[in-house]
Amino acid sequence: MSIRKTMAIFKKQIKDTLKNRTVLIQFIMFPLLTIIINSAMQVEGMPKNYFVVLFATMYIGMAPLTGMAAIISEEKEKNTLRVLMMSNVRAGEYLIGVGAYIFLLCMLGAVVFGIVGDYQGSAMLQFLFVMSIGILTSLLIGAAIGTWSKNQMSATSITIPVMMIFSFLPMLAMFNESIGKVSRLIYSQQINNLMSNIGVLELSFENVFVIAANMAVVIALFVIAYRRSGLA
Amino acid sequence: MEQKNRIVTDHIAMSFQDNVVLQDINVKIEEGEIFGLLGPSGAGKTTLIKILTGQLKQISGTAQVLGMDNRSITREGYAKIGMVLDNTGLYDRLTCWDNLALFTEIYGISKDRIKVVLNKVGLEDATKRSVHKLSKGMKQRLALARAIMHEPEILFLDEPTSGLDPATASYIHQLILEEKGKGTAIFLTTHNMEEATKLCDNVALLNKGQIVEYGYPKNICRKYNFQNKIQLLLKNGESHTLTNDSSSAELIGNYFKNNAVESIHSSEPNLETVFMEITGRRFE
Numbered sequence: 001m002s003i004r005k006t007m008a009i010f011k012k013q014i015k016d017t018l019k020n021r022t023v024l025i026q027f028i029m030f031p032l033l034t035i036i037i038n039s040a041m042q043v044e045g046m047p048k049n050y051f052v053v054l055f056a057t058m059y060i061g062m063a064p065l066t067g068m069a070a071i072i073s074e075e076k077e078k079n080t081l082r083v084l085m086m087s088n089v090r091a092g093e094y095l096i097g098v099g100a101y102i103f104l105l106c107m108l109g110a111v112v113f114g115i116v117g118d119y120q121g122s123a124m125l126q127f128l129f130v131m132s133i134g135i136l137t138s139l140l141i142g143a144a145i146g147t148w149s150k151n152q153m154s155a156t157s158i159t160i161p162v163m164m165i166f167s168f169l170p171m172l173a174m175f176n177e178s179i180g181k182v183s184r185l186i187y188s189q190q191i192n193n194l195m196s197n198i199g200v201l202e203l204s205f206e207n208v209f210v211i212a213a214n215m216a217v218v219i220a221l222f223v224i225a226y227r228r229s230g231l232a
Numbered sequence: 233m234e235q236k237n238r239i240v241t242d243h244i245a246m247s248f249q250d251n252v253v254l255q256d257i258n259v260k261i262e263e264g265e266i267f268g269l270l271g272p273s274g275a276g277k278t279t280l281i282k283i284l285t286g287q288l289k290q291i292s293g294t295a296q297v298l299g300m301d302n303r304s305i306t307r308e309g310y311a312k313i314g315m316v317l318d319n320t321g322l323y324d325r326l327t328c329w330d331n332l333a334l335f336t337e338i339y340g341i342s343k344d345r346i347k348v349v350l351n352k353v354g355l356e357d358a359t360k361r362s363v364h365k366l367s368k369g370m371k372q373r374l375a376l377a378r379a380i381m382h383e384p385e386i387l388f389l390d391e392p393t394s395g396l397d398p399a400t401a402s403y404i405h406q407l408i409l410e411e412k413g414k415g416t417a418i419f420l421t422t423h424n425m426e427e428a429t430k431l432c433d434n435v436a437l438l439n440k441g442q443i444v445e446y447g448y449p450k451n452i453c454r455k456y457n458f459q460n461k462i463q464l465l466l467k468n469g470e471s472h473t474l475t476n477d478s479s480s481a482e483l484i485g486n487y488f489k490n491n492a493v494e495s496i497h498s499s500e501p502n503l504e505t506v507f508m509e510i511t512g513r514r515f516e
């Protein structure tokens with residue numbers, strides 16, 4: 001592993017994303033939406049931070065996942081990733097460079113959610129910790145999709161349904177019990193559950209087990225994708 | 233000891249499923265040599281470059297690139313190779329400068345090189361322009377700048393001048409010759425016979441995956457000078473074709489004595505006519 005090369009990729013990604021509106025909007029939309037709705041809607045009897053938790057969950061299911069998949073698949077389609085590999089950049093250096101950037105960008109978004117949700121001190125730390133776990137899992141899913149796909153089109157066709165499941169199921173589960181039984185099995189639901197208990201956070205066996213199992217499946221899928229298509 | 237042969241292939245063969253794309257390819261490229269792989273579309277030129285750069289694995293035969301087996305080029309090995317692939321692989325949204333800056337960081341070389349190579353390829357005025365705003369020829373030159381930035385020992389250029397105007401193409405020829413002057417071994421593919429004749433120390437004519445002729449371009453042409461004819465155009469407008477030997481001496485002598493000659497040509501074939509002669513095919 002070369003820190004220098006990872007940093008080079010990281011810097012490239014900062015410059016590139018700033019000029020890439022379709023990706024950038026993914027990272028800005030939900031935090032912005034939360035700021036607006038949270039200040040505009042004050043419904044009696046609604047749980048505190050209802051919208052913050054709802055949108056933060058959607059954010060986790062969407063932004064890191066689509067961002068990672070879009071970046072990797074575009075680089076494959078345009079042959080830039082091949083040029084990087086031929087210039088002596090390792091797959092790990094590339095993935096960590098891009099992944100670290102998206103992770104930090106999403107954590108910035110997470111801080112915005114945290115501020116809007118008015119979390120203080122240890123509550124804020126708990127909130128960011130829970131967010132970081134969700135973001136990391138989504139990142140890995142996005143990496144697996146991007147690696148599997150040969151171009152942006154095929155990445156998008158996988159990203160959209162996958163993203164819908166992870167970001168909308170927790171919301172639908174609030175209204176429908178049988179959906180709730182299924183959504184218990186996905187990490188974004190568990191993250192959503194944890195976020196409802198910020199301040200008095202306790203990790204249950206179910207939380208840890210489901211998230212760990214999701215991660216394990218994703219890593220396995222990534223390895224399969226990598227074996228099938230490679231990065232270049 | 234420095235090895236003189238930068239690329240050596242030994243009976244390389246390649247096929248995709250049942251489609252045989254390369255057969256029995258033997259070439260040798262030394263430092264400071266420009267080698268041209270010529271052939272019509274679909275002949276297998278890009279495939280050979282991909283094999284030599286480790287992007288594809290041949291089905292049989294071996295190749296040495298910088299003394300390494302092509303199937304296991306090391307990280308250090310790749311740092312000594314520069315290439316311009318048929319699809320340029322530039323970052324569209326980044327500027328010329330940012331595109332090159334990425335690679336100075338990857339290679340761990342000074343940022344000063346960016347200015348040097350941008351000047352060299354004539355893109356000094358486009359430094360801050362995004363790649364998607366560049367013309368095709370400018371992109372090609374930027375890709376070339378990237379390929380030579382780290383002073384590689386081998387340059388692979390897949391159709392470096394295709395689709396460019398003659399002035400830009402000639403500019404790129406100058407750059408290629410400059411790299412050759414530094415001892416870089418250059419492997420280029422082209423459809424352009426004139427370009428090959430002008431630049432290359434050796435060419436291989438590839439047809440349907442086989443090398444049908446290999447050597448110094450002028451020697452190849454001379455070898456195919458079957459017809460060996462001399463063409464005379466006289467001042468009175470008549471044209472005569474004579475055999476190029478002593479039997480024509482008297483006749484030609486007389487034309488000259490009478491001051492009747494407008495022009496005289498020997499019928500040496502060029503690479504293009506040679507290729508057509510060998511294959512019965514026309515170049516596109």
Ligand SMILES: Nc1ncnc2c1ncn2[C@@H]1O[C@H](COP(=O)(O)OP(=O)(O)OP(=O)(O)O)[C@@H](O)[C@H]1O
Pocket residue numbers: 248251253271272273274275276277278279280
């Ligand atoms: N990945 C692949 N899978 C299957 N067939 C392939 C693949 N790559 C190339 N081919 C086939 O190999 C043959 C040679 O292709 P190649 O790209 O090497 O030709 P080329 O000489 O570079 O042509 P051009 O001048 O048009 O670039 C073609 O018939 C092509 O269809």
Ligand SMILES: [Mg+2]
Pocket residue numbers: 277278279318390
């Ligand atoms: Mg080609």
